[in-house]
Amino acid sequence: MDQMAEPRMAHPLVPRVAHVRRRWRDGPDVWTLEIEDGAGSGFMPGQFNMLTVFGVGEVPISLSGDPADGNRIRHTVRAVGPVTRALARLRPGDPLGLRGPFGTGWPTDALDGRDVVIVAGGLGLAPLRPAILQLLARRDRIGRLTLVYGARSPDQILFARQQDRWGRRSDIEVAVTVDHATSPWRGYVGVVTTLIPRAVSDPANTVALVCGPEIMMRFAAAALTDAGLPETAIHLSMERNMKCAVGLCGHCQFGADFLCRDGPVFRLDRIARRLALREI
Amino acid sequence: MEPEDRVIVAIAGLNALIGALDRDGYRVLGPTxxxxxxxxxxxxxxxxxxxxxxxxxxxxxxxxxRSGAETIFGFTSGAQAWKRFLHPPRQRLWRATRDGDRVRVHAEPAPDERFAFIGVRACDLHAIAIQDRVLTEGAYPDPFYTARRKELFIVAVNCARAGGTCFCTSMGTGPAATSGFDIALTELPGEGGSSFVAQAGSPRGAALLRDVADRPATAEECAAAEAIVARTAASMGRAMPDHDLRALLLDNPDHPRWDDVADRCLTCGNCTMVCPTCFCTTTEDSADLSGTESTRTQRWESCFTMDFSYIHGGSVRASSRARYRQWMTHKLATWIDQFGTSGCVGCGRCITWCPVGIDITEEVAAIAQG
Amino acid sequence: MEDLQRIIRAHPFFAGLSDAFSELIGGCARNVVFAEGDHLFRQGEEADALYLLRSGQVALEITAPGRGTMTFLTLGPGDVVGVSWLVPPYRWSYDARVVEPTRAIAMDAHCLRRKCEDDPALGYELMKRFVPVLSQRLQAARLQMLDVYGPDG
Structure with missing residues (x-):
């Protein structure tokens, strides 16, 4: 731990050095890193960090841990590219570079008295996990809380043990569905949108937080709208290529918005028109 | 600026100005x-x-x-915009050294180079002002650009002719330099060689001009200088259609013209490289063979590459139609939402240096036709 | 009989059905109960019924040699099971296996088809209720086919 040895750099493009504390597998090709971030100053659920493997590269990864754990942060990555594969290979004690947190978070502070439906698909549960933990920590402030989660198949369910534990609680309803299943699976099979109507009981007083592949979010947004939620009550976390995370490199543009600065969490009414456009 | 503030600088005076800037520690850059x-x-x-x-x-x-005259600034925009000095094609960001599990990150120090630009045209003055907004006025200013920009000395030159692809008049960005310079010159051709009607735009510029000027300019000389710029404005060969470009492009993401231009566009990215306001970058990480040292370098990137919008599995903008639309819609429309100004200054470089001659003004006109 | 009609009209699929129509189709309905592991029907059998699920859970499955049994949809209370009863040659194209003890209303397919032929207004009423279900299933199948959570998703 010697990131304090250097004078603190105001330079937004220079990472600080942090170290992996623990690492475990959370699904096929999916790994969670617990990182000791001495210089961390907390984060909002939904925000992301830029993670550097020295000599390999840098990627944006959402924070998946409990926002109450200040300096011990978690990131959940799917090892699909050179940098994420290198991240997944890091061992306890290994150094990595960290910049952030960046971006807008879920509006968890504006949910008092509201019913909350969390719709997550695949790895999209990772940036929603901090929001769920925060809401459970102050459960009495909100109304009905439902998690609707879709995955490709039972073995791909993210945070499966934690979802089981949540499912046994009485203060959060958990509905998990998979696209395909073979025998031992006793849960739901079918696309995640089919579970949405049951999760909404008071549409005028419900807020939805949605994260997953863009196409799944499009259909989820439509199902939520069909269930009676106004666009202003639906929040989505978008994904685009990102290099700088501070609005300078131009990569993450989504229409006039820079995802890194104006997102990744957007209210549906702001982006509905763009969401319907191809290749934007 | 009142005419009495204008002075005459001879060729020798311009030479003296370059020398004075050099002695003041500037790296003097100009057209060659x-x-x-x-x-x-x-x-x-x-x-x-x-x-x-x-x-x-x-x-x-x-x-x-060959112009047939001995004027010094008888040419128009070249391929290179000044951004290659203020926002260079490659910029090291940091270096990390490793000793066992101890890693230290060494930020690249802010550059201490002081530039003096000689011969900046009105379009490029506006381009620099636009990049100032993009790179220095957000929540996270670019430290390298900011440092270079702070020390910059600008000698602007009013254009004596319009280039074949220029359309600054219709963008409201030229051909007269109105602000953003330390000294502005208008070249007056003469029998014994050119002289310049000069005006200062900053105290630094005024101080230097006092040392190199011959004498105050006469009313006739000032009128002649203004006539030259007015003639340039009137001879502009191209014009951006007079439309609300932001609304036009945001309302037409599915216009058939995008398919048409996509058939011609090679997605080479030349337009983005020569554009004086295009600012996009990517980064490259490299490590030495022993793995003890790694560096991250920022380099220019073009929204015309497939990599630009790549997320696991593929590019968001896989078609050349989508990539051209992104470039032009950003330049002329969403730039306004982002930075309060258009991203186009009418320099015409993207037209000249497009290998197939795609003309941004013509593309806009086609979309505006409905 | 009265009771069955009440149950039919309480099911979301037949919500708001007129008295006349519910009386007409009531004659085709019977109460059925299935235990875990039972099959409502199997692939290739004659499609002789439409099931309105009242409780429990049913998995729709296809078995492929070498790939085992694949569940592609689970259905529960409020859902309908069975499409093939409506379309010649009236054969089930998948298995419907009971995952959790299930209560349902089974509507006899011959009876329903005959009544729809006799009374096109009833037939149209049924179609208006059935086509949205078909459309939703088709859309869901498309999404599944896209494999949105795959490594490239």
């Missing part, structure tokens, strides 16, 4: 003839400027020509 084009490079005197040279420009075409 190199490899068959006008390129910006280090200069140490007025004799290195492209006297007697002019150019012919059209969609996909650039030729240096």
């Amino acid at each position: 003839v190199r490899d068959g084009v006008i390129a910006c490079g280090d200069i140490s005197g007025v004799d290195e400027l492209p006297a007697g040279w002019s150019d012919e420009q059209d969609g996909g075409r650039y030729r240096l020509t």
Whole structure:
């Protein structure tokens, strides 16, 4: 731990050095890193960090841990590219570079008295996990809380043990569905949108937080709208290529918005028109 | 600026100005003839400027020509914008050294180079002002650009002719330099060589002008200088259609013209490289063979590459239609939402240096036709 | 009989059905109960019924040699099971296996088809209720086919 040895750099493009504390597998090709971030100053659920493997590269990864754990942060990555594969290979004690947190978070502070439906698909549960933990920590402030989660198949369910534990609680309803299943699976099979109507009981007083592949979010947004939620009550976390995370490199543009600065969490009414456009 | 503030600077005076800037510790950069084009490079005197040279420009075409006169600034925009100095093609960001599990990150220090640009045209003054907004006025200013920009000294030159692809008049960005310079010059051709009507735009500029000017300019000389710029404005060969471009492009993401231009566009990215406001970058990480040292370098990137919008599995903008639409819609429409100004200054470089001669004004006109 | 009609009209699929129509189709309905592991029907059998699920859970499955049994949809209370009863040659194209003890209303397919032929207004009423279900299933199948959570998703 010697990131304090250097004078603190105001330079937004220079990472600080942090170290992996623990690492475990959370699904096929999916790994969670617990990182000791001495210089961390907390984060909002939904925000992301830029993670550097020295000599390999840098990627944006959402924070998946409990926002109450200040300096011990978690990131959940799917090892699909050179940098994420290198991240997944890091061992306890290994150094990595960290910049952030960046971006807008879920509006968890504006949910008092509201019913909350969390719709997550695949790895999209990772940036929603901090929001769920925060809401459970102050459960009495909100109304009905439902998690609707879709995955490709039972073995791909993210945070499966934690979802089981949540499912046994009485203060959060958990509905998990998979696209395909073979025998031992006793849960739901079918696309995640089919579970949405049951999760909404008071549409005028419900807020939805949605994260997953863009196409799944499009259909989820439509199902939520069909269930009676106004666009202003639906929040989505978008994904685009990102290099700088501070609005300078131009990569993450989504229409006039820079995802890194104006997102990744957007209210549906702001982006509905763009969401319907191809290749934007 | 009142006429009495204007002074006459002779060729020798311009030479003295370059010398004074050099002595003040500036790296003086100006237009020079190199490899068959006008390129910006280090200069140490007025004799290195492209006297007697002019150019012919059209969609996909650039030729240096002899102007037949001995004017120094008789050419128009070259391929290179000044951004290559303020926001260079490659910029190291940091270096990390490793000793066992101990890693130290060494931020690249802010550059201490002081630039003096000689011969900046009105379009490029606006381009610099636009990049200032993009790179210095957000929540996270670019430290390298900011440092270089702070020390910059600008000698602007009013355009004596419009290039074949220029359309600054219709963008409201030229051909007269109105702000953003330390000194502005208008070249007056004369029998015994050019002289310049000069005005200061900053106290630094005024101080230097006092040392190198011959005498106050006469009313006739001031009128002659203004007439030259007015003639340039009137001879602009191209114009951006007079429309609310932001609304036009945001309302037409599915216009058939995008398919048409996509059939011609090679997605080479030349337009983004020569554009004086395009600012996008990517990063490259590299490590030495022993793995003890790694560096991250920022380099120019173009929204025309497939990599630009790549997320696991593929590019968001896989078609050339989508990539051209992104570039032009950003430049002319969403730029306004982001930075309160258009991203286009009408310099015409994207037209000249497009290998197939795609003309942004023509594409807008086609979309505006409905 | 009265009771069955009440149950039919309480099911979301037949919500708001007129008295006349519910009386007409009531004659085709019977109460059925299935235990875990039972099959409502199997692939290739004659499609002789439409099931309105009242409780429990049913998995729709296809078995492929070498790939085992694949569940592609689970259905529960409020859902309908069975499409093939409506379309010649009236054969089930998948298995419907009971995952959790299930209560349902089974509507006899011959009876329903005959009544729809006799009374096109009833037939149209049924179609208006059935086509949205078909459309939703088709859309869901498309999404599944896209494999949105795959490594490239």
